Amino acid sequence: MNHTSPQRALLLQLFHSALAAVDPLAVLAPHLPPPPKGRTIVIGAGKAAARMAQAVEQHWQGEIAGLVATRYGHGAPTRHIEVIEAGHPVPDDASTTAAQRMLALVRGLGEDDLVLCLMSGGGSALLSLPAPGITLDEKRELTRRLLASGARIGEINCVRRHLSAIKGGRLALACHPARVVTLVVSDVPGDDPAVVASGPTIPDGSRAADALAVLGKYGIAVSPAVRAVLEDAALAAPAIDDARLRGNRSVVIASAQHALDAAASAARAAGYTPLILSGSIEGEAREVAIVHAGIARQVACHGQPVAAPCVILSGGETTVTVRGGGRGGRNAEFLLALAIALKGMAGVHAIACDTDGIDGTEDNAGALLDPQSLARAALAGVDAGARLLDNDGYSFFAALGDLVVTGPTRTNVNDFRAILVEAPAD
Structure with missing residues (x-):
């Protein structure tokens, strides 16, 4: 050329x-909620998470602290919100550490506290905590096989969500009774906030049976441990109308x-x-x-x-x-x-x-x-x-x-x- x-x-x-039209520094500020009576904790994950954290720090009025996870090389300098870099598209040990620390950070909050969640594409891998009974290696191998199979990103995230201890709204449950506001940079067709990063703070209404159907569609065999998790009702993600999630809200701030x-x-x-x-x-x-x-x-x-x-x-x-x-x-x-x-x-x-x-x-x-x-x-x-x-x-x-x-x-x-x-x- x-x-x-x-x-x-x-x-x-x-x-x-x-x-430029989807740069978090340019578009995030108008969507910030008012400061709460209590504490403000920032959490998040995705390729835009560090930039979103920067934008929050530039515009937030009051004290703030928190933790976000982004892909290696996608970090950005912040003062109060810690940035962890982790593996993408296949999760690694840093992805698990980020998820564990994030859950610990939001436990014990009160109803006057606010959790500001910053989610963007890539968060599924960057915030990875397998469900009890499944190893990270098992989940990592399933991710590799799904990525090579031609499966759509929504199908891949459905499987990830139902094999997770943090996705599909489970992170929001850990925040309860604090209010959760999720700001989303959407990388998914249709811009459903519950689908971006597999919705750690937003349940999507899918079932574990849907994850099994995706695996079957692409001919991906599963271990007895994976099947046991997907068939255990006690490990299911919260429903969309779960009373503990009332009062939470989400907004897409940037999209295709x-x-x-x-x-x-x-x-x-x-x-x-x-x-x-x-x-x-x-x-x-x-x-x-x-x-x-x-x-x-x-x-x-x-x-x-x-x-x-x-x-x-x-x-x-x-x-x-x-x-x-x-x-x-x-x-x-x-x-x-x-x-x-x-x-x-x-x-x-x-x-x-x-x-x-x-x-x-x-x-x-x-x-x-x-x-x-x-x-x-x-x-x-x-x-x-x-x-x-x-x-x-x-x-x-x-x-x-x-x-x-x-x-x-x-x-x-x-x-x-x-x-x-x-x-x-x-």
């Missing part, structure tokens, strides 16, 4: 406009829709008609790419549903069923499949990035695509089809110098995709 092209600059501008709206405004200012498809698209990354390619082709060839020049925008969370041994990331996989589907179509440029700055487990947020990407790859001896079969989108775009590297952004509203369709030349 011409690294100084106006198309590349615009796509990067759209991505950074999206990130906020990011897409900001990108749409930036596109419009640059002279491009924005077309927002959805902020909650799910499915296999390569299949989602084929659909996006079809829409771009319809715009370019027929001016439908909007005329070029336009920018097609979408968010959500795609999945990748891992069959190869390459270096992947769902956004790189999406773009590689998009390139193959478009076949070098003139006038179409694209970006796909994870808003947390990390595409899967790699060091990039995503990548950029232009009409010459396939031709440049062929000249470099890089076979796009073979790389896609090997789930090796990262290596494909690395060879072209078209990775987008931001480092941790300390927010997380999941995937961001923008496809720029230029007007046909006269």
